[in-house]
Amino acid sequence: MITFVIDSRNNIGHPTRKGRMVRRLLKKGKAKVLKGGLKKGQPLLIQIFKKFDKSKTIKANFRIGIDPGYKHIGYSVFKIYKNHIELLLTGEVETRTSEVTKNLSDRQMYRNVRRGYRRKNVKRKFDLVKFRHPRWKNRAKYMFQPTHRHLIISHINLLKWLFKRIPKEQCKLHLEYNRFDVQKIINPNIQGKQYQQGLQYGFENVKAYIRDRDNYTCQICKKKIANIRNEVHHIIPKSKGGSNRPNNLILLCSDCHKKVHTGKVTCSPKLIKNKDFRDTGVLNSCMKWMYENFGKKIPIVKTYGYITKAVRLAKNISKTHAHDAMIIALCNEDGFETEFTKYTNYDHYITVNFKQYRRHIRTWTHRLEDRKYYLIDNNLKKKCIAHNRRRRTGQAKKYLSLEEYRRQYPKAQLIAKSGGPIMKQSEKKMTFRRGDIIKCPKGVATVQHYMFRHKEIITTQFGRINQKYCTKILNNSGICIV
Ligand SMILES: [Zn+2]
Numbered sequence: 001m002i003t004f005v006i007d008s009r010n011n012i013g014h015p016t017r018k019g020r021m022v023r024r025l026l027k028k029g030k031a032k033v034l035k036g037g038l039k040k041g042q043p044l045l046i047q048i049f050k051k052f053d054k055s056k057t058i059k060a061n062f063r064i065g066i067d068p069g070y071k072h073i074g075y076s077v078f079k080i081y082k083n084h085i086e087l088l089l090t091g092e093v094e095t096r097t098s099e100v101t102k103n104l105s106d107r108q109m110y111r112n113v114r115r116g117y118r119r120k121n122v123k124r125k126f127d128l129v130k131f132r133h134p135r136w137k138n139r140a141k142y143m144f145q146p147t148h149r150h151l152i153i154s155h156i157n158l159l160k161w162l163f164k165r166i167p168k169e170q171c172k173l174h175l176e177y178n179r180f181d182v183q184k185i186i187n188p189n190i191q192g193k194q195y196q197q198g199l200q201y202g203f204e205n206v207k208a209y210i211r212d213r214d215n216y217t218c219q220i221c222k223k224k225i226a227n228i229r230n231e232v233h234h235i236i237p238k239s240k241g242g243s244n245r246p247n248n249l250i251l252l253c254s255d256c257h258k259k260v261h262t263g264k265v266t267c268s269p270k271l272i273k274n275k276d277f278r279d280t281g282v283l284n285s286c287m288k289w290m291y292e293n294f295g296k297k298i299p300i301v302k303t304y305g306y307i308t309k310a311v312r313l314a315k316n317i318s319k320t321h322a323h324d325a326m327i328i329a330l331c332n333e334d335g336f337e338t339e340f341t342k343y344t345n346y347d348h349y350i351t352v353n354f355k356q357y358r359r360h361i362r363t364w365t366h367r368l369e370d371r372k373y374y375l376i377d378n379n380l381k382k383k384c385i386a387h388n389r390r391r392r393t394g395q396a397k398k399y400l401s402l403e404e405y406r407r408q409y410p411k412a413q414l415i416a417k418s419g420g421p422i423m424k425q426s427e428k429k430m431t432f433r434r435g436d437i438i439k440c441p442k443g444v445a446t447v448q449h450y451m452f453r454h455k456e457i458i459t460t461q462f463g464r465i466n467q468k469y470c471t472k473i474l475n476n477s478g479i480c481i482v
């Protein structure tokens, strides 16, 4: 076990393995727990009510290794003192990058539908299509796309977590500098002008390219379809997040295509031909920024992917992101740093894995209250009679709309009250959300999904649990220990 220590003036000390000492201090009231310790094996962060004496501490340096990635980021922390190097903690961070892309395409879809309806209504009234010129000034000017921004922010969040526990002045960062030449992976002899002429160069559109790539044959029954009607099919359907890129498209004859869509034949994802280089493309564009900006805060050392791979193969280490980060921390630009190899201690480290959860749920803040209609009786008492002018989708059956009420009583005099935004719905009903840490009969767990209607919680550790046996300990803090 490792305990991170802070003194009374918020100076960060060296992490310790002396569990007995920590327990004694906590028992006597000379220290308090700030964070952690909820789950088994989770590191503690404690504050000692005393000022550190810096002359007594051993001189030591810390080294952080980071293996940057699109969906998983690996990290490792080493402590170096008196020619010893010791592994303190490793792990992975799971980012939300693929969720961000899905959210963006969902938003685009809803917006298209909403504006489409609005334009249609305006056309009916005034015999004109509503059109407004795009206002470019309202675009927020960020340096990167949302997916790229999220990737950078999750690297920064990880470093922030570490620098709250390890002295920043004694740290050195080793970063794997991934910049892939994607075109060179496909064609090793590529040169000069050929970089501007990709795979689809010279074809009319993607469909034409797919027909040529699949050699005008149906990929399921292997029939030549030069003259028959041919169709291009999405292997992963667009409704399930599939893309329009060539590696998701396949050529089929019309008979086979019908069979695939009716479920008689399965079109397995194994038929995917080209490798998708989307992840590497995103990393390529962020890498330079990360290297330059992290370098402003702490000393930084570059290593390369081929060095990591060579060391991994030579030492016969299995390929995980955490293992890669361990190797990266021990390498520099030239290769493996041999001076430390004799004294390396790999035995007593702990693994801490993180996952990022969404913190902002828009339906809570953007919901509107129903517009209500009141009838005043003889005793001057108000009674709510109708909700909304027209029936809202999902409106309860017991509440009439104004339209329905008017059919029965067309001349009743009513008072209307417009509905404002509902701001804090969360505190009333939705007591749990993703990323919260809860206590249940089996132990401490993280909420993966909250089923409000069923009153059940799906946890990452123990599966489904009824809501009434759970109590919340911590709110979702974005980057959570899994
Ligand atoms: Zn066929």
Ligand SMILES: [Zn+2]
Residues within 6 Å of the ligand: 232, 233, 234, 257, 261
């Ligand atoms: Zn299809």
